[in-house]
Amino acid sequence: MSRSPSLPFRNDPPPRGAGAATPQPGAPLTLVERAGADKLVVGVADLAVSRDASRTIITYALGSCIGVTVYDPVAKVGGMLHFMLPESSVSVEKAAANPAMFGDLGIPLLFEKVALLGAKRERLVVCAAGGAEVLADDGHFRIGNRNRTILRKIFWKQNLLLAADDTGGQHSRTMSMRLSDGAIAIRAQGKESTLWPR
Numbered sequence: 001m002s003r004s005p006s007l008p009f010r011n012d013p014p015p016r017g018a019g020a021a022t023p024q025p026g027a028p029l030t031l032v033e034r035a036g037a038d039k040l041v042v043g044v045a046d047l048a049v050s051r052d053a054s055r056t057i058i059t060y061a062l063g064s065c066i067g068v069t070v071y072d073p074v075a076k077v078g079g080m081l082h083f084m085l086p087e088s089s090v091s092v093e094k095a096a097a098n099p100a101m102f103g104d105l106g107i108p109l110l111f112e113k114v115a116l117l118g119a120k121r122e123r124l125v126v127c128a129a130g131g132a133e134v135l136a137d138d139g140h141f142r143i144g145n146r147n148r149t150i151l152r153k154i155f156w157k158q159n160l161l162l163a164a165d166d167t168g169g170q171h172s173r174t175m176s177m178r179l180s181d182g183a184i185a186i187r188a189q190g191k192e193s194t195l196w197p198r
Contacts, residue, residue: 045101049079049113058176062130064144067175071182072119086150103150131167164196
């Protein structure tokens with residue numbers, strides 16, 4: 001498993017006021033809306049880690065892709081990965097350029113990056129969302145299913161358990177993690193719910 005020394009991961013803040021939703025007067029703020037300018041956006045085939053408890057990490061458009069979050073409640077360190085495909089063997093060049101694109105490289109890389117910020121493996125709360133079958137195909141590719149399979153295979157081999165997951169189905173999701181307490185929110189089909197803690 002080779003990795004590129006230059007990692008395309010983000011931990012820089014977005015411009016102030018960028019992307020913040022404007023709630024109706026008197027309406028309670030949702031986790032995603034409260035993120036505002038303090039959110040750290042994870043794109044497709046991307047990952048981000050932070051130990052800034054005032055930040056929220058968020059990713060959009062989790063269709064067949066899977067979002068994985070890890071959070072150390074003692075160190076207040078967290079990270080999120082948005083991977084597209086299960087195995088890097090399909091494109092060695094793309095894997096070398098962007099390991100976060102693939103579950104088999106991105107998941108271990110996410111754990112490495114949070115450990116560098118002080119997270120301890122035995123304290124990590126791990127959650128996942130996505131892996132839907134959103135494309136109207138005849139089932140030949142089944143990327144969502146294959147992504148869910150690699151996720152469980154990696155965690156089984158590493159003797160890790162998911163604290164919570166919202167995977168499968170046929171709808172896209174937005175996933176956010178508040179770094180002050182590790183709360184995970186999922187927005188799907190116009191509704192928001194708390195994935196962790198339950």
